Amino acid sequence: MNNFQRDCCELLAERFRGGKLDRRGFLTGLVALGAATVAAPGARAAGQELVVVNWGGDAIDAYSAAFAEAYEAATGNKLKIDGSGPLEGSMKTQFESNSVRWDVCDAEPYSAIRLGREGMMEKIDYSIVDRSKIEPGFDGEFYVPSYFYSNVIAYDAARFGDDVPSTWADFWNVEKYPGKRTLYKWMTGVLEAALLADGVAPAELYPLDVDRALAKIEALKPHIVSFWSSGAESQQLLRDGEASMGLLWHTRANLTKQDTEGEVDWTFDQGLVSPSGWTVIKGNPAGAKAAMEFIALAQNPDNQVTLLNELGNGPANPAAHALVSEEMKPVDASSKENLERQIVLQAEWYADHYGTALDKYLALVSS
Amino acid sequence: MAARLNIHTIAMWLLPALFLAVYLAPLLGVFGWSVSRPEPGAENYVRMLTDADALNIMLRTARVCILVTLTSVLLAYLLAYHWVFGSPARKLFMELCIFIPFWISVLIRAFGWVVILRNKGILNETLLSIGAIAEPLTLVRTEFSVILGMVHFLVPFAVFPIASVMRQIDSRVLLASRGMGASPGFTFWNVFLPLTVPGILASVIIVFVFALGFFITPAILGGGKIVMIAEYIYIQMFQTSNWGFGAALSIGVLAVVAAMAGLLFKVIRPERLVK
Structure with a gap:
């Protein structure tokens, strides 16, 4: 399956190869997509690993792995990128076979809800994740919007x-x-x-x-x-x-x-x-707290605006819309003006x- | 007398043990799912045989596989004939024709056909420019293009068993037929062709079984509209998390493949084909 989330990473890779995007932009884009990430500050011991799964595909894996090493050197925390795609069936398999390998998944919200009801997903911890940094009405029990x-x-x-x-x-x-x-x-x-x-x-x-x-x-x-x-x-x-x-x-x-x-x-x-959603499978290797900290980190409006500029994905944090350039406003799927024209x-x-x-x-x- | 566990015995049992561990056990697991999810019982199998949508997909799969098999084996027969009996130059040419496509990935071949067949593709542009057609023909994203793409992929697989059997034909038999006054046509239909039947059957079974599992080619060349059984199983497993039904479908496909493999062993001796 090739869904929207996977498509974002393909777009980034195309633009990077086509020279439309410099290394820095590519890197920030990956960070915003969760394909690469900085370890959450402070809370965890050096050397710990956080696995974020998205829809990267092979090419992206190679690039982001290279960048990941740089991050590891800078923060002391290990980062693993898994581009194999958190399909509902795959998440369910990991939970049922008691071998959860992913800490944070960028998945379809309805998958998160469905698996959540079956007791397979962590409830979002809103003492760590900031509700005020989420588009109102989208603070899911089992997912937090990553972008729109x-x-x-x-x-x-x-x-x-x-x-x-x-x-x-x-x-x-x-x-x-x-x-x-x-x-x-x-x-x-x-x-x-x-x-x-x-x-x-x-x-x-x-x-x-x-x-x-x-x-x-x-x-x-x-x-x-x-x-x-x-x-x-x-x-x-x-x-x-x-x-x-x-x-x-x-x-x-x-x-x-x-x-x-x-x-x-x-x-x-x-x-x-529709939003895409960060979601966490129960029993994730780095623990629920580390996963929630990553989600909180990804709420940063700057990263979200970068994602909009590079890919067109609408920010999940309403504060980000103020930072959007005039040129990009017509593409911003989640701004107030554009949401009014659409149906959720x-x-x-x-x-x-x-x-x-x-x-x-x-x-x-x-x- | 206790059996001695020497290296020889271990080697002899290694393969069956491996077969049990990595193949049979998971397979039993799949069978288990098919009769236990979502509830114990044969419900998934009943659905497989009664659900109109599932039956439609199975019928389409059967139709596509049969058409692909017939076309591939016919083409392979002609190729094999030229390969085995042609002049050295023609043999070399045939080898290039058979082996080079063999080494190109299935994805690239499918996209290659899209480039050739689409509205603004090579074929339509050429036909338009010479005035043979006024409007571009709809060639890609149809069942036709799926069959074309699958045949292109499967012909080389069909060539080998046929060529192998052709090589083993004793040319004196053909000479005898001609010597007794039979025409070349009569000799072909009544002597040569019957002798190659085991190769044809083997090709038919190999191509059919391969075709059953096709996924990428129909997905790319079918415009999303040609859903075959392999993709349908994938949907049940990953999209709709309907594991029990997906497992039942897998067991169904496996049963068809097993029946065909059984036929292969019964009708022809497979060891003949690898000489």
């Missing part, structure tokens, strides 16, 4: 001229906006988009009417060229004109806009926004229904 990202409408601006799409109803309107479409293979945000297109009011989305959403998707299916499963793939589909409109992560949408010099554009209107994905619903709904969705996708 959005599922947005990206479209072929060169083709549609002045009358551009701005709603999911437009997305479904193939007469007015001809051309193929592309949607996300792993379903996040897609059911919501279908229901909004079918006329459901944003406030009445949840609980999602899965059958209604699937019927709406089925009607669009002849026009869907691909259900993309990696960020790079979604970008290629829009850039090459294979799709005239797509549900894309806003980071990839923005990159496609830059690549095509505006021939592809995108909007936060009716974007489906409900992690609780996904925790209860993701498995069964995904089964039905994939049956439709592959029929």
Whole structure:
């Protein structure tokens, strides 16, 4: 699976290799993503190890390992980066087999909730993690937002001229906006988009009417060229004109806009926004306290703004928005102005229904 | 009389012991999951055989695998024939054609096909520029492109068993057939082809079993729409944490593979193929 979290690390590596990002920026980006990290100050003895798992992939591992050594030398604390990706199944395996190797995971909030309910995750310790540094309403029992990202409408601006799409109803309107479409293979945000297109009011989305959403998707299916499963793939589909409109992560949408010099554009209107979450498996090797200290450290607004500048990920700490440059404000997924245009994905619903709904969705996708 | 534990006995039992420890035991664990998660019983197997969505995916997998197998084995037969009976120059050429793709990663090959087949790809651009088509053809992200990518990967695997059997054919038998007045066509269909049947069967089984486990190629070339059994199992294990059902599906695939392997041993003698 290639989800948003993994995509961030791929983007960083691409930019670094392409010379768009210097070593320092790359390093700060990795730190903000948790792919590399400074050991929490003071609290722990020198030589201790903290394992942070993200979606890095092989290339990132090599780079970040090199930087990690530098950190180790500076702080005396060991850092291990694991880029293998905290999929729900993997976290569950580690817990059940009593061999937890990861201290902090950058995972889907609904996975954290689901495993948390089964008693597999640590409750977030809000005496260490600062609630006031979290976007209000997102202080989860089992996760803390690491950053925000959005599922947005990206479209072929060169083709549609002045009358551009701005709603999911437009997305479904193939007469007015001809051309193929592309949607996300792993379903996040897609059911919501279908229901909004079918006329459901944003406030009445949840609980999602899965059958209604699937019927709406089925009607669009002849026009869907691909259900993309990696960020790079979604970008290629829009850039090459294979799709005239797509549900894309806003980071990839923005990159496609830059690549095509505006021939592809995108909007936060009716974007489906969600945090990614720091979460801790029970029995993590360095102990819950060290993990919570890392999460508290990652709340630093400077790191979060760096992440926004390099990747477009929206800060999780509201204080960070004040530090965002004018140029980057339109890309900031979690600023007050942009949040107002979007709809928040409900992690609780996904925790209860993701498995069964995904089964039905994939049956439709592959029929 | 007590058995003596010498180095010879240890060596003899090492392989079976290893087999038990690293293969059979985990396998029993998987079987255990399939009848115990989420609740004890055969529920997962019932679902596997009755759930319309699961059946659809199995049917698609079967269809793709059969088409891929037939195409691959036919192509491999032609390749093997030229490889075994061609002039030295042609043999060398065939060897290059068989071995070079063998060494290229499955990922690179799948992306290579995307580059060739996509709307603005090499093939469509060429056809458009010579005026053969007015609109780009939809070639990639279809079942067709998945089958193409899989055949491309699997043909070399199908060549070896067939070529091996062809090499063992006694050319005097063919000469005898011709000497008694049979036409070249008659000799091929009634003498040569029957003699190569064990190689064909072995190729069919090898390719089919390989094709069953394909994951990356359908995912890349199928536009997300061609979900086959291997990806479906992956989804159950990692995406939806539905371990019991995933385990039952794995056992199902294993049963098919085991049945085919049994057939391989029964119909042909595998040792013939490695001469």
